[in-house]
Amino acid sequence: MAQFLLLFLSFFHPFYVSVTEINHNAKTKTLEISTKIFFDDLEHEIENRNHVVMDIIQPKDRVKVNALIADYVKQHLKIKVDGKLLQLNYLGYEIQEDAAWCYFEVPKVNKVKHIDIENTILYELHKEQINMINVMVNGQRKSTKLDNPESMVSFSF
Numbered sequence: 489m490a491q492f493l494l495l496f497l498s499f500f501h502p503f504y505v506s507v508t509e510i511n512h513n514a515k516t517k518t519l520e521i522s523t524k525i526f527f528d529d530l531e532h533e534i535e536n537r538n539h540v541v542m543d544i545i546q547p548k549d550r551v552k553v554n555a556l557i558a559d560y561v562k563q564h565l566k567i568k569v570d571g572k573l574l575q576l577n578y579l580g581y582e583i584q585e586d587a588a589w590c591y592f593e594v595p596k597v598n599k600v601k602h603i604d605i606e607n608t609i610l611y612e613l614h615k616e617q618i619n620m621i622n623v624m625v626n627g628q629r630k631s632t633k634l635d636n637p638e639s640m641v642s643f644s645f
Contacts, residue, residue, distance in 0.1 A: 504529070504614040508565065508607060512600045512625045519569065519594040521576060523561060525609060527588040533613045534560050545583055557581055561590050566606040569597055600625045604642045611636045 507524040527544045534556050535542060547553040558578035567574045579591040607619045617636040622629065625645040632641050 504610065504617045505620060506607075506609045506617070507620045507622070508605075508609075510567070510603070510605070510621070510623045512597060514626065517596060517598050519567070519574065519597045519600070521565075521567070521592040521594070523565065523590045523592075523609065524584075524587045525590065526586055527583060528586070529610055529613060530557070530560070530588055533610060536613075544581075544588055554578065554580060557588070557590055561592070561609065564607065564609045564611075567594075568604040569594075569600050570602050600645055602642065602644050604640070606640050607634055608639045611639065 504526075506526075509520075509522045509524075511520045512518075513520055531542060531544045534540070537560070538556060540556070542553055542556065544553060544557075562576055562578070565576070567576070574594045574597070576592040576594060579593060581588050581590045583589075603623060603625070605621055605623075607621060609619055610617045615636055619634045619636075619639075620631070621634065621641060622631045623643050625643075628645055630643045630645075634641060
C-alpha cells in the first residue's frame, strides 16, 4: 500500500523548470535570448522580492510589469561572450499557456567562441528548480541542465 501511495503522490509532485534559448544570429550579429518561466512562479518571486502585487496576464501597468520582469531576469541570468559580460536589452514578454516567454537581445556580437552562462532563475523560490539551457552558434547546438544550486555553465564553439 505504501508503494502505491508514493507512486500516486509522485504524479502530483510539482515540476520546477525554466528553459533559456540563446541563439547567435550571424547575419545581424545579435545574440537573441528567450527564457520560458512558469508565469505564476515568476509573478510570485517578483512580488516577494519587490513587495508588490502584480498580474502578469492582465497587468494594470504594463510598463511597470515589464520593468520588474526585465530587472528580475537580468539579476538572475548573466551571459559572458569571450570573457565580456553582456548587457541584456529587454524586448518584452508574452504568455503561452502557463508560461511567460521573456525576450532579450544583445547587438554587436560579431562572433561567439566561448560563452559563460550563470542562471539562478527561481533558485530562491524552489530548491528543486531546474534551469535548462540551449545555445545555438554557427548551426551548432549545445544544451545542458542546471539543478539548483548549480548555476554556471560554459560552452566553446
